[in-house]
Amino acid sequence: MYRWESKSDPEHRQHSREEEKRLSAVSRKQLTMLAREQFGSRELIGMDQYGPQDYVVLVSAPQDPDESFVPVALFRKLELLRHAFEGGTAAVMPEAAEQWQLTGTYVPVSCASWASDPNAAAVLKETFDFALALATGAVTPQVIEARRQLDEILAEGRISVLAQPIMDLRSGDVYGWEILTRGPAASVFHMPDELFRFAGQSKLLSKLEFIVIRHALDEIASRRICEPVFLNVTPVTLAHPLFMAHLEQCLERHPSLSPGQIVLEITERHEIHDLAEMARILDRFREKGYRFAIDDAGSGYSSLQWIGELMPELIKIDRSVIQFVDRYKVKESLLRAIVTAAEEMNSDVVAEGVEREEEADVLFRLNVSMGQGYYFARPNPLLHEHERGIFQEMKERIQVRRGLVAS
Secondary structure, three states: OEEEEEOOOHHHOOOOHHHHHHHHHHHHHHHHHHHHHHOOOOOEEEEEEEEOOEEEEEEOOOOOOOOOOOOHHHHHHHHHHHHHHHHHHHHHOHHHHHHEEEEEOOOOOOHHHHHHOOOHHHHHHHHHHHHHHHHHOOOOHHHHHHHHHHHHHHHHOOOEEEEEEEEEOOOOOEEEEEEEEEOOOOOOOOOHHHHHHHHHHOOOHHHHHHHHHHHHHHHHHHOOOOOOEEEEOOHHHHOOOOHHHHHHHHHHOOOOOOHHHEEEEEOOOOOOOOHHHHHHHHHHHHHHOOEEEEEEEOOOHHHHHHHHHHOOOEEEEOHHHHOOOOOOHHHHHHHHHHHHHHHHHOOEEEEOOOOOHHHHHHHHHOOOOEEOOOOOOOOEOOOOHHHHHHHHHHHHHHHHHOOOOOO
């Protein structure tokens, strides 16, 4: 399910009915076109719209002979569809990117369910009801079963991690890695949006993040990663009285790792109620050598306020700013302003969600120091040093586009 959610607080929401109708019409057209492009006639089973800004796409996946398994490749295609859907809608209706954000909830549908009710419309509706319940926190029998599954996943530690490289746009080298979480592949909690949102609704967010941190550092150490690693953490967990001790215990198990290698990445999607207290918490971690990044800069007022008061070592610019930055002067102006502010604070900048060469060229021109996104590389398992040859071609491309070497 894909869902447009307003970025405004409900009490201050001022979307006109005409604007919502236009977003609905543009989105439906974009999704219909893009879904047909992304999935062939054999994969795409059906699409429907169940609310003003709620859409369901039902696709089939090749079946593993041993179990009901949803391939990771399918989730990647669904994520690509979400990115294209968001970007395509924003290109036609730029104001949508400023006032709305697109979320995706992916719910596996078993072969047994499909066989017992082969009516595509009924399956779409059932899938939508479950996805909507997950997105909104409604209590249904399906959600109760999902909570049981989540308890089981956490108890058994069935969490895996991927890494997406953050490229140094001055040299073309890999600067560091953002660690990304995945749940079991055959579970509704495979993708991080569902996993973390439901864990938060179930009051299990810090427990989940403690497990992710431990597992991530185990993987980083086993592959002898020496570059900085970005670990996502919510303000709730950052303020947890046992979180620093948990980090220290994890590092004690791996003498090759140090606090100076770790960047704790805080996202705007989780509210900070007391910025002064959070600044004091960050200072305590900085005394140990940890660094901080503020995620989603440019996606809303609060992220800019966070940057000013928390003074992060790194600023990650939200992909809503980067998408089609080559086409919209206002986005380039916003990007330029953030880069200027970062320079004044002695902070480095990472541009997220870079998917097109034209976007990367704007980053080169504005002297943005780092970039991350599908243009450079997709998330994959962590690589040993001797496996890094796959990035050589990208390094050469960056150096050519930046004018560091002749083409």
